[in-house]
Amino acid sequence: MLETLSALANRLRPLTRPLVVVLVMLLIGSAISVFMRDVSILQTALPALVTLMLWVICALVFILAFVKIPARPSADVHGLQRLSRQLNRGFHWLLLGLFALITVAAILISSRLLVEL
Numbered sequence: 001m002l003e004t005l006s007a008l009a010n011r012l013r014p015l016t017r018p019l020v021v022v023l024v025m026l027l028i029g030s031a032i033s034v035f036m037r038d039v040s041i042l043q044t045a046l047p048a049l050v051t052l053m054l055w056v057i058c059a060l061v062f063i064l065a066f067v068k069i070p071a072r073p074s075a076d077v078h079g080l081q082r083l084s085r086q087l088n089r090g091f092h093w094l095l096l097g098l099f100a101l102i103t104v105a106a107i108l109i110s111s112r113l114l115v116e117l
Contacts, residue, residue, distance in 0.1 A: 001096075002066075002069045002089065002092055002093070002096070003069060005066045005069070005096065006066050006067065006068070006069040008066070009062060009063050009065075009066035009067045010067060012059075012062075012063050013063055013067060015059070015063065016060065016063055016064070019056050019059055019060050019063075020060070022052075022056055023053065023056045023057065023060070026049055026052055026053045026056065027053065029045075029049050030046065030049045030050065030053065033045060033046045033049065034046070047113045047116070048113070051106075051109060051110050051113055054106050054109065054110075055106060055110075058099070058102055058103060058106055061099065061102075062099060065092070065095050065099070066092070066095075066096075069089070069092055070085050070088045070089055070092075071085070072085070072089070073085040073086060
């Protein structure tokens, strides 16, 4: 499973720079809509901007966290090196669980914002 996610993250890796650019643009748009009180159209778009930022951050975290996954320890690896690899893979499983929870939260927030609009 981790290897499949790593392959997917490697295929999505070229999208890292465009996602960072989109994130910066969304941050600027959000800052403008928050600090410019006379532009009411931008303030109504703030929930959509925040939702898009959440999805872009989720995509960036996925790509950056799962690009490099340590290989499973083989039978000839013993001692601290084996323990280190197992702990590293366990950490990636923990990241996968957290990423799944964050994705579910993003879906719930997105659906709630769509219902309110």
